[in-house]
Amino acid sequence: AIRMTQSPSSFSASTGDRVTITCRASQGIGSYLAWYQQKPGKAPKLLIYAATTLQSGVPSRFSGSGSGTDFTLTISCLQSEDFATYYCQQYYSYGTFGQGTKVEIK
Amino acid sequence: EVQLVESGGGLVQPGGSLRLSCVVSGFTFSSYSMIWVRQAPGKGLEWVSYISSSTITTYYADSVKGRFTISRDNAKNSLYLQMDSLRTEDTAIYYCARDAYGSGSSMYYFDYWGQGTLATVSS
Numbered sequence: 001a002i003r004m005t006q007s008p009s010s011f012s013a014s015t016g017d018r019v020t021i022t023c024r025a026s027q028g029i030g031s032y033l034a035w036y037q038q039k040p041g042k043a044p045k046l047l048i049y050a051a052t053t054l055q056s057g058v059p060s061r062f063s064g065s066g067s068g069t070d071f072t073l074t075i076s077c078l079q080s081e082d083f084a085t086y087y088c089q090q091y092y093s094y095g096t097f098g099q100g101t102k103v104e105i106k
Numbered sequence: 107e108v109q110l111v112e113s114g115g116g117l118v119q120p121g122g123s124l125r126l127s128c129v130v131s132g133f134t135f136s137s138y139s140m141i142w143v144r145q146a147p148g149k150g151l152e153w154v155s156y157i158s159s160s161t162i163t164t165y166y167a168d169s170v171k172g173r174f175t176i177s178r179d180n181a182k183n184s185l186y187l188q189m190d191s192l193r194t195e196d197t198a199i200y201y202c203a204r205d206a207y208g209s210g211s212s213m214y215y216f217d218y219w220g221q222g223t224l225a226t227v228s229s
Contacts, residue, residue, distance in 0.1 A: 001168075034215035034216075036151075038151075042221075043201055043203075043219035043220065043221055043222060044143075044151065044201075044216075044219055045219075046206070046215060046216060046217050049206065049214075049215045055217065087150065087151055089151075089215060091212075091213050091214045091215055094153065094156075094165060094167075094213050095141070095153045095156070095213040095214075095215075096153070097150055097151040097152065097153070098150070099150045100150045100151075
C-alpha cells in the first residue's frame with residue numbers, strides 16, 4: 001500500500017505569512033494527488049487535484065506543486081479563515097490520505 | 107445545490123452492527139462513484155469503502171474487509187454501509203463523499219462531502 005507522509009504535523013503561523021506543507025509518497029504516484037482543508041467539526045473541502053489544479057471556487061492564494069513522490073501545498077498569504085488542518089490524498093492506487101498538518105495561529 | 111446527508115450512526119456494543127445511509131441530491135447520483143471515509147476522534151482521514159456508479163466495482167480498506175459491505179440504490183439516490191462485527195477501533199465519524207471523476211472504476215478525489223455521522227463502538 002502507498003503511504004503518504006506529511007510534514008510538519010503542525011506549526012504556528014501569522015496572518016499574511018507564506019506557508020508551505022509537504023507531502024511525500026512512499027512510491028511514485030505521478031500527479032495523482034489532491035489536497036483538502038478541514039476545519040473543526042466540518043467535513044473536508046477539496047482544494048487542489050491533479051497536484052496543481054485549483055478546485056473551482058478556491059482562492060488563488062492556494063497552489064500545489066510536485067509530481068512523482070514529493071508534493072507541496074502553498075498558501076501565499078495566510079488569511080484568518082485558513083487556520084485549519086490540511087490533508088493530502090493520493091489516488092494512484094486506491095486513496096490513501098496523509099496524517100494531516102494543522103496550521104495554528106501564532 | 108449538491109447535498110449529501112448521512113444517517114444511521116449511534117452507540118453499539120463490540121460485535122454489533124450498524125447500517126449507515128447517505129441520501130444525495132443536486133446531481134445525477136447514478137453517474138458517480140461514491141466512497142465512505144472515516145475519521146476517528148482526533149485522528150486523520152481513512153478511506154473505508156468505494157463503489158462504482160454501476161455497483162460492479164467495490165473496494166474495501168484492509169481494516170474493514172470481510173466486515174463491512176457497501177451498496178447503493180440509484181433509484182433512491184442512496185448509498186449504504188453495512189457494518190458488522192464492529193470493533194472499538196471502528197469508532198469514528200463516517201463521511202460519504204462523491205468521487206469527482208464520475209463513473210470510473212478507480213478511486214479518484216472527492217469533491218462533495220456529507221456532514222458525517224458518528225458511530226461509537228463501546229461496551
